[in-house]
Amino acid sequence: MTDLPATPYEGDPHIGDVVVGTEELQKRVRQLGAEITADYEGRAPLLVGVLKGAIMFMADLAREIALPVEFDFMAVSSYGNATKSSGVVRIVKDLDLDLSGRHVLIVEDIIDSGLTLAYLRKNLLARHPASVEVCALLVRDGLQKRDPDLRYVGFRIPPDFVVGYGLDVSDRYRNLPYVASYLE
Structure with a gap:
């Protein structure tokens, strides 16, 4: 890992290679904001953030949408503290x-199997x-059994587990300014 910004996780043995860098994230979020602005012209979309992972992405994305938007949040879980989905989706916090x-x-941080998204x-x-x-900011390629029907996709990435820019393991690594592979 060279030329990466200093982070609270400097030297952490669990942080692997950068999958999506800070500048790439910023550029793609701007592009997505412009696409959404054009597609929703004359309408005020309600952004539903899926907590906690999508919070960084949603905040940055909302600032790039040149329309009135409203926010609401849901928390759903199929992971718990694991790095693999349990296959059971439950609503932890519902919309207001x-x-x-x-x-x-x-607004989703990452699509893995698509199970959580289908339920949602x-x-x-x-x-x-x-x-x-x-x-969706990220789609982990090869893990979906059927097309998750996504209107907007930030990046397609390999099926490795990743952290950073809102993504976590046991609530750690969310504040990394880039997305990196996670080494167990």
């Missing part, structure tokens, strides 16, 4: 806002929004 007639944009999409569609689309 009514979705009826709203244009909902789910089905749950939100039952609340009668005008539309539901997905903006």
Whole structure:
């Protein structure tokens, strides 16, 4: 790891190679913000952040959308403190806002199997929004059994477990300014 910004995890043996660098993240978030602005012209999307991992991405993305936006948050879990999904999705924190007639944009940090997203999409569609689309920062290639139907994708990455820019292991590494592989 050369030329990386200093972080609280400097020298941590669990931080592997950088998968997506800080500048790449910033550039792609700007591009996604411009795409969303164009696609939602005349509408005010409700950004639904999936906690906790999407918080960094959603904050940066919202600043790049040149439209009025509202925020709400959900927390769902299929990992617990593990690096592999348990296969069981549960809502830990539900939305506060009514979705009826709203244009909902789910903001996800990462799509692995797509199980959590499928559950989330089905749950939100039952609340009668005008539309539901997905903006995912990362998609781990090769792990989805079916197409997760994503409107906006930041980066497709190898199937390695990653941390940084909101992604964690046991609530650590979220504040890395880049995405790196995690070495167990």
